[in-house]
Amino acid sequence: MFRLGHLSGGVHPKSHKNTDALPTVHLDDFKEIHIPMSMHIGPPCTPVIKVGDRVKVGQLIGEAQGPMAVPIHSSVSGQVTAIRKEVSSTGHSVEVVLIESDGQYTWDESICPPVVTDRESFLTALHDSGLVGLGGAGFPTHRKLRIPDGKKAEFLLINAAECEPYITTDFRQCAEHPDEIIAGIMLVMQYLAIPRAMIGIEDNKPLAAKMLKDELAKLASQLNQKPAVSVHLLKTIYPQGAEKMLIHALTGREVPSGGLPIDVGVVMLNVSTVRFIAKHLKTGMPLVRKRLTLDGSGLKTPCNVNVPIGAMIPDVIAHAGGHAAEAGKIIMGSSMMGVAIDRLDVPIIKQNNMILVFDKNEAGLPDESQCIRCGRCVNVCPMHLLPFVLDDGARRKDVAQLKDHHVLDCIECGCCAYVCPAKRYLVQNIRAGKGSVRDRDNKIQ
Numbered sequence: 111m112f113r114l115g116h117l118s119g120g121v122h123p124k125s126h127k128n129t130d131a132l133p134t135v136h137l138d139d140f141k142e143i144h145i146p147m148s149m150h151i152g153p154p155c156t157p158v159i160k161v162g163d164r165v166k167v168g169q170l171i172g173e174a175q176g177p178m179a180v181p182i183h184s185s186v187s188g189q190v191t192a193i194r195k196e197v198s199s200t201g202h203s204v205e206v207v208l209i210e211s212d213g214q215y216t217w218d219e220s221i222c223p224p225v226v227t228d229r230e231s232f233l234t235a236l237h238d239s240g241l242v243g244l245g246g247a248g249f250p251t252h253r254k255l256r257i258p259d260g261k262k263a264e265f266l267l268i269n270a271a272e273c274e275p276y277i278t279t280d281f282r283q284c285a286e287h288p289d290e291i292i293a294g295i296m297l298v299m300q301y302l303a304i305p306r307a308m309i310g311i312e313d314n315k316p317l318a319a320k321m322l323k324d325e326l327a328k329l330a331s332q333l334n335q336k337p338a339v340s341v342h343l344l345k346t347i348y349p350q351g352a353e354k355m356l357i358h359a360l361t362g363r364e365v366p367s368g369g370l371p372i373d374v375g376v377v378m379l380n381v382s383t384v385r386f387i388a389k390h391l392k393t394g395m396p397l398v399r400k401r402l403t404l405d406g407s408g409l410k411t412p413c414n415v416n417v418p419i420g421a422m423i424p425d426v427i428a429h430a431g432g433h434a435a436e437a438g439k440i441i442m443g444s445s446m447m448g449v450a451i452d453r454l455d456v457p458i459i460k461q462n463n464m465i466l467v468f469d470k471n472e473a474g475l476p477d478e479s480q481c482i483r484c485g486r487c488v489n490v491c492p493m494h495l496l497p498f499v500l501d502d503g504a505r506r507k508d509v510a511q512l513k514d515h516h517v518l519d520c521i522e523c524g525c526c527a528y529v530c531p532a533k534r535y536l537v538q539n540i541r542a543g544k545g546s547v548r549d550r551d552n553k554i555q
């Protein structure tokens with residue numbers, strides 16, 4: 111069993127929070143942006159503009175197809191120069207709208223705050239805003255917040271743990287916009303009738319906790335009553351910010367295997383997501399920009415930037431100071447859970463929250479050797495799995511073994527690979543093993 115506020119398992123990687131004291135830099139100088147029509151887990155959007163059209167910031171350019179999709183909007187003003195297929199960071203071919211920016215960032219004049227009076231109009235506004243979870247999963251927020259019949263949300267949990275090395279976007283969000291974060295939390299509680307909210311922050315970020323507590327105190331004096339929102343400092347340990355870990359740390363409840371947070375009365379949102387909700391309801395501006403951390407030995411100037419969605423990564427890096435050395439490894443996402451990509455010429459999308467560029471010295475992948483059955487991977491697995499058994503099952507494509515050992519419960523946190531003395535490629539193999547199980551299950555259905 112987990113202990114309240116403390117993970118069972120987990121690791122302590124060096125934090126490398128090199129950018130936490132640096133204010134976010136707003137970058138606008140992009141001549142051309144490439145906006146993919148697929149930036150959520152549902153089907154891709156259909157472009158509703160054509161080559162030659164002039165567009166403005168916030169204008170709809172991709173219409174959502176189906177309930178798991180959200181619309182896509184232009185992040186610059188300018189002219190559509192092409193609509194074509196491009197290879198994404200994951201190696202898939204996706205439809206992309208190219209826009210030549212006029213550098214003016216002229217807003218679409220039809221944009222105005224949405225009329226929100228109840229739960230349905232609130233969820234419609236979130237859908238229309240193009241919002242997906244800004245923690246990185248790309249799950250449409252309006253779907254996540256649609257609480258199924260028969261379930262009750264008792265807690266709104268706000269994930270500000272930011273337990274991964276290097277990344278500081280959520281910390282900067284707390285430091286720069288605590289008022290909008292609290293406003294967003296109050297709106298979600300109001301429209302979904304959730305009685306209580308808790309914000310979870312690792313205890314190595316006391317400033318973020320203080321900023322949010324100060325904001326809550328201000329609100330209490332305005333309302334003349336204490337809001338039902340509390341800030342909780344959690345032990346600094348990776349992966350404290352993983353959904354199931356944070357739920358247990360804050361509520362003591364355990365999400366069952368294969369279950370969802372709402373099964374234990376919880377709705378969880380990332381701190382950047384609630385801030386966006388407050389901003390959108392106030393201004394009507396859809397999701398067109400992204401804040402992300404740039405770091406790693408391959409970059410001259412580690413920093414946090416706020417850029418238009420669709421800005422190309424090489425342009426972002428150039429504007430943010432450029433390369434310090436030839437890139438040996440590029441990771442989209444964090445050093446523990448991110449995905450290594452073999453090319454930089456891809457755009458920033460809604461799910462991106464960090465780009466790590468390492469030089470050749472740091473990029474080397476050690477050769478793996480035989481498993482020595484030391485059990486270290488088992489000791490650190492926060493999901494109480496047997497990573498070495500899953501690794502073996504995945505390599506042999508033994509679906510029965512993988513299922514027997516609950517491979518789908520793996521959250522791909524990377525703790526097992528981090529401690530493995532044999533440098534086994536545990537996460538890559540387990541991820542492939544999860545794919546084998548899903549493929550088999552799909553064939554049976």
Ligand code: SF4
Pocket residue numbers: 490491492493494495496497500519520521522523524525526527536537540
């Ligand atoms: S098996 Fe999965 S959940 Fe367990 S430590 Fe490895 S990556 Fe994390």
Ligand code: SF4
Pocket residue numbers: 480481482483484485486487488497498526529530531532533534
């Ligand atoms: S940590 Fe590595 S060597 Fe040790 S049991 Fe796990 S997979 Fe085997």
